[in-house]
Amino acid sequence: MEEMDSADSPHRRASSFATQSNALMRKNLAFQKRNIKTNICTVSFPILLCAILVIIQKLVDSQLDKPENKCGCRCIDTNGNGRCDQVCGVKYSTKDQIYACAIPEPPEWPPLLQVPRPEFRAAKENSPKESCRKTQTCPVTVLFTGKNRAFATEAMQIFFSNIQKNPNTKLGNLSTDLSQFILGSDTDTRLLNFAETAFFSGRPLYNVQSNCDTSSLTPFNIPALEIFDASENAYDFLNSTTNNLNVDIWYNSTYMKNFFFGGPPSLVRLVRSVNLVTNAFLEIVKGSSVKIPFKFIKEMPKPSSQVSLDFSSLLGPLFFTWIVELIFPILLTYLVYEKEKSLRIMMKMHGLGDIPYWIISYGYFLLISIIYVLLFVLFGSLIGLKYFALNDHSIQFVFLFTYINLQIAVSFLLSTIFSKVKTAQGVLIIILELIPAFSLFRGLYEFGQYSFIGNYMGTSGMQWKNLNDSENGMKEVLIIMGVEWCLLLLFSYYLDKLISVGNRSEKNPLLFLQLLRNKIKLTFTRQNQQGQDSKVVIEVEKPDVIRERELVEKLLADHSTDFAIISDKLQKVYPGQDGNPDKLAVQGLSLALQHGECFGFLGPNGAGKTSFISMMIGLLSPTSGNAYVYGHSIQNQMDKIYSSMGVCPQHDMLWEMLTGREHLLFYGRLKNLKAHDLLQAVEDSLRSVNLFFDGVGDKQAGKYSGGMKRRLSVAISLIGDPKVVYLDEPSTGLDPSSRNQLWKVVKDAKRNRAIILTTHSMEEAEFLCDRLGIFVGGSMQCIGNPKQLKARYGGSYVFTLTTSQSDEQQVENLAHLISPNAKKTYHLSGTQKFEIPKQEVKISDVFQAVEEAKKRFTIQAWGLADTSLEDVFIKVAKGADSFDV
Structure with a gap:
C-alpha cells in the first residue's frame, strides 16, 4: 500500500535529532534535579573517604614526627658567648636518626x-x-x-x-x-x-x-x-x-x-x-706498568629528610576503587528503572529514536561521571593527598576517562539482561563481591605505587614516560579498558536492538540462532492450521464482519489512503510451550477506521484486544497479515508512525520523580512542539484533565493518586496533536466526576484524529465510540454503532418484577400471559427477569396487565426496559463461547 505524500498528509513532521536530543536531555536534567538528596550523598561519599585518609595520615605523621625519627641535634655554644645554638648532624645522631640527616x-x-x-x-x-x-x-x-x-x-x-x-x-x-x-x-x-x-x-x-x-x-x-x-x-x-x-x-x-x-x-x-x-x-x-688507579668513592649529596608513610598511596587503590565504582549501580539502576516501568517503550512510541536515545543517554551518563571523578580528584588534590598531587594529572584523567566509558558500556550491557531494579541491584552486589574491577584496581594500584615511591624518594609520581617501564602495567590496563569499552558498547547496542520490545527484533537475520526451533514449529503450524482456521472463521463470521473485510480488500486494491487505520487479516500466534498447543490470539482481523472516528473494542479478558493493540503500536510483530496507519505499514515503517501516534497504556508509565508538567513538556518536545506552542499545549492539557489548578501539575507524579496518574497518561497520549491515538481503558480508577470530564476531553479530541479505545464500561463505549466491535476468542464477532448492535442483538424487552417468594409462580404466569415466548433470565429472592420479544407485545398492554395483577397479589416493584449494550455484550460473548465449546 502506498503511503501519503501530499501536503495535507495527517502525519506530523517527525522531530529532528536535535529536537529529540534536547527533549531527552531536559528530561534527564529534570530527573537529576529531583534526586538532589541522592546526588549529595553520592558526592559526599568520596569526600568522606578522602577525609578519613587525611585523618589517618595526620595520626601517622604525628607518630612519625618524633625526635627518634629526625636527625639528631645538640645544643652547643658555638660562639663562646654562653648562648646555646642547636646544631644537627650525623655525629649527633643515633643509628636510627642518621637516615634523616x-x-x-x-x-x-x-x-x-x-x-x-x-x-x-x-x-x-x-x-x-x-x-x-x-x-x-x-x-x-x-x-x-x-x-x-x-x-x-x-x-x-x-x-x-x-x-x-x-x-x-x-x-x-x-x-x-x-x-x-x-x-x-x-x-x-x-x-x-x-x-x-x-x-x-x-x-x-x-x-x-x-x-x-x-x-x-x-x-x-x-x-x-x-x-x-x-x-x-x-x-x-x-x-x-x-x-x-x-x-x-x-x-x-x-x-x-x-x-x-x-x-x-x-x-x-x-x-x-x-x-x-x-x-x-x-x-x-x-704489562704491569699500565693500570687504572681507584683512589676513592663517595656518596651523592643528600638533603635532610624525615621518615614518612603516605597512607593515601598505600590504601588509595582500595578506597578509590569503591569511590569510582559507586557511580556504576546508579547508572544501571537508571537504565533498568526505565525498562521496568516501560518508559523506554513509551518514549519510543511517542517518537524518540534509538540513536538519539543512545547518544544522549550515553552523553548524559558520561557527563555526570566526569563531573563526579573530577570533583573527586580535585578534592583529593586540594586536601593534599600525595596520590593525586604527585602523579601526572593528565594520565589520571585518561585512565579514569577510559574506565568510566567502560563502566557505562557495561551498564548498558547489563541493562539488557535485567528487567527489574531490585533484581539488578541484588545480582550486582553479588557480582561486585565475587568479581572486583581488576582493571580499575590495577590502574589505581600503579598510581599508588608511583606516588608512594615519589613521596619517599622526593621525586614525582607517574609520568607519561613511565608507561614504558617494564614493571608498569598502566599501558596494558589502558589498552584493555579501551578495547573492552568499544566492544561492549557495540555488543550492548546489538543486544538492545535484538531483544528489546518494540524493535522488530524478529526481523534481525541473526535472531534465528535463538528462535530457530520456534520458527520451524510455527511454520509447520501455519501450514497445517491456517487453512482450517481461516475456514472456520469464514463459516462463523457475521454479515457485518464480512462487509468490513470486503471494505478493507477494496481499499487495499484501490490504494486508498483516506482511512486512518486499515488492518488487513492481522493475525498473532503465540507458540505453545511445555507441550501446550499454540495460542491463536488474533485471528485474521480486518478493520478500517476513518479519520475522526472513535472505535471501541469490547471483549472479555484474554479475548485478544491487548495483542491487537500491541501489534498496532509496535510492541509485537504480527505472525501474518499487515496493518497501515495513513499508508504506513506497521511491519517496517513504525518509525514514521510513531511521530503521529499517541498511546495511553493500560498501566501508567511515568517517572515518579518528574512532575506532570515536566512529563508533558518532554513528550511535547518529542512531538516537535516548540516555544509558545509547547507551553500553550502543556497548559491546555493540564486544564483539560483537571491537573492545572492548585499546583497539581507541578507536583511529582509519584505523589499522584491513581486517578490523577490516569488523567496524566491520557493527556500525554493527546499532546502534540497525534492523528492516531490508542486508549487502553483510559477511565480506570476515576471517580464519576473525573470520568465524565475525561470523556468530554476524548470526545472533543476525536474530531481530528482516529481513536481506538478498549474499555469494560458499556456506558463509556456508548458515549465515546462511533462504532463498536465485540472481540471474543481472538476474532471479531460483530461490528456496528451502539444502536445497530442493540437493534440487531437486543430485539426484546427486559421485564422485571419483585414480589414475595410465595407469589413467584403468579409472576411467571403473568409474564407468559403477556407473551407466550417470555424467557426467564434471572431469579433471586422474589426478583425475576424475563425477555419478551418486542414484536409480540405493546407497552400499553404490559402496563394494563401489571395493573390487573396488582389486584391479585402484591407487586413490590416492576420495570420494563429496552435491551442495554451490556446485554448485547453478554449475549454475543456467551454465543461465541458456546460455539467454541
Whole structure:
C-alpha cells in the first residue's frame, strides 16, 4: 500500500535529532534535579573517604614526627658567648636518626671489597672445612669460569697476585693512600652505605690476600655451584680474549633488602671488583706498568629528610576503587528503572529514536561521571593527598576517562539482561563481591605505587614516560579498558536492538540462532492450521464482519489512503510451550477506521484486544497479515508512525520523580512542539484533565493518586496533536466526576484524529465510540454503532418484577400471559427477569396487565426496559463461547 505524500498528509513532521536530543536531555536534567538528596550523598561519599585518609595520615605523621625519627641535634655554644645554638648532624645522631640527616658534602672513602660475614662464607657440606663456620674462620671464596679457560685462568692469577701486592706506603691522605691496599669489609651497607664504620669502631677491616697457590687455580661452572651465595664474587669471562674483555660479575646478595619498608637500599661494593679484573686484563695486554688507579668513592649529596608513610598511596587503590565504582549501580539502576516501568517503550512510541536515545543517554551518563571523578580528584588534590598531587594529572584523567566509558558500556550491557531494579541491584552486589574491577584496581594500584615511591624518594609520581617501564602495567590496563569499552558498547547496542520490545527484533537475520526451533514449529503450524482456521472463521463470521473485510480488500486494491487505520487479516500466534498447543490470539482481523472516528473494542479478558493493540503500536510483530496507519505499514515503517501516534497504556508509565508538567513538556518536545506552542499545549492539557489548578501539575507524579496518574497518561497520549491515538481503558480508577470530564476531553479530541479505545464500561463505549466491535476468542464477532448492535442483538424487552417468594409462580404466569415466548433470565429472592420479544407485545398492554395483577397479589416493584449494550455484550460473548465449546 502506498503511503501519503501530499501536503495535507495527517502525519506530523517527525522531530529532528536535535529536537529529540534536547527533549531527552531536559528530561534527564529534570530527573537529576529531583534526586538532589541522592546526588549529595553520592558526592559526599568520596569526600568522606578522602577525609578519613587525611585523618589517618595526620595520626601517622604525628607518630612519625618524633625526635627518634629526625636527625639528631645538640645544643652547643658555638660562639663562646654562653648562648646555646642547636646544631644537627650525623655525629649527633643515633643509628636510627642518621637516615634523616643532611649530608651536603659526603666524605671520601677508600674503595673496599664487599665480603660476606664469616657465618655466611662458603663451606662444602660434610667436609672438615664446614666447621670453620662455627669458628667463623672460613676464607672468602672467589669463583671464575669462561669459554677461553686459559685466558680466564691467566687473568685470575694476575687478579690474585695484585691482591697480594701491598707496598709499604706511609699513610698520608687516608682516602688516597688506603686505596693502594686491597681492603675488604663485611659491613651491612644497607645501614651506612659507603661510610665504613670499621675505620672508627674497631670492626673487622680485612687486608685481602690470596689463601691459595695461584698456579693451581681451576675454573668452575659457576651457576651450578650451590655455595655461590656464600662466595664474595664470581667472574664469568664469557668469550673474553686479549682483544676483547667481556665479563659477567656475579655478586653476593646477602645484605640486599626491600627499601620500601626496610630503609634505604643496599649498595653492593662491586666497583672495586670491576677495577681489579679490569687491571688484570690491562696487565695481560699492556704489562704491569699500565693500570687504572681507584683512589676513592663517595656518596651523592643528600638533603635532610624525615621518615614518612603516605597512607593515601598505600590504601588509595582500595578506597578509590569503591569511590569510582559507586557511580556504576546508579547508572544501571537508571537504565533498568526505565525498562521496568516501560518508559523506554513509551518514549519510543511517542517518537524518540534509538540513536538519539543512545547518544544522549550515553552523553548524559558520561557527563555526570566526569563531573563526579573530577570533583573527586580535585578534592583529593586540594586536601593534599600525595596520590593525586604527585602523579601526572593528565594520565589520571585518561585512565579514569577510559574506565568510566567502560563502566557505562557495561551498564548498558547489563541493562539488557535485567528487567527489574531490585533484581539488578541484588545480582550486582553479588557480582561486585565475587568479581572486583581488576582493571580499575590495577590502574589505581600503579598510581599508588608511583606516588608512594615519589613521596619517599622526593621525586614525582607517574609520568607519561613511565608507561614504558617494564614493571608498569598502566599501558596494558589502558589498552584493555579501551578495547573492552568499544566492544561492549557495540555488543550492548546489538543486544538492545535484538531483544528489546518494540524493535522488530524478529526481523534481525541473526535472531534465528535463538528462535530457530520456534520458527520451524510455527511454520509447520501455519501450514497445517491456517487453512482450517481461516475456514472456520469464514463459516462463523457475521454479515457485518464480512462487509468490513470486503471494505478493507477494496481499499487495499484501490490504494486508498483516506482511512486512518486499515488492518488487513492481522493475525498473532503465540507458540505453545511445555507441550501446550499454540495460542491463536488474533485471528485474521480486518478493520478500517476513518479519520475522526472513535472505535471501541469490547471483549472479555484474554479475548485478544491487548495483542491487537500491541501489534498496532509496535510492541509485537504480527505472525501474518499487515496493518497501515495513513499508508504506513506497521511491519517496517513504525518509525514514521510513531511521530503521529499517541498511546495511553493500560498501566501508567511515568517517572515518579518528574512532575506532570515536566512529563508533558518532554513528550511535547518529542512531538516537535516548540516555544509558545509547547507551553500553550502543556497548559491546555493540564486544564483539560483537571491537573492545572492548585499546583497539581507541578507536583511529582509519584505523589499522584491513581486517578490523577490516569488523567496524566491520557493527556500525554493527546499532546502534540497525534492523528492516531490508542486508549487502553483510559477511565480506570476515576471517580464519576473525573470520568465524565475525561470523556468530554476524548470526545472533543476525536474530531481530528482516529481513536481506538478498549474499555469494560458499556456506558463509556456508548458515549465515546462511533462504532463498536465485540472481540471474543481472538476474532471479531460483530461490528456496528451502539444502536445497530442493540437493534440487531437486543430485539426484546427486559421485564422485571419483585414480589414475595410465595407469589413467584403468579409472576411467571403473568409474564407468559403477556407473551407466550417470555424467557426467564434471572431469579433471586422474589426478583425475576424475563425477555419478551418486542414484536409480540405493546407497552400499553404490559402496563394494563401489571395493573390487573396488582389486584391479585402484591407487586413490590416492576420495570420494563429496552435491551442495554451490556446485554448485547453478554449475549454475543456467551454465543461465541458456546460455539467454541
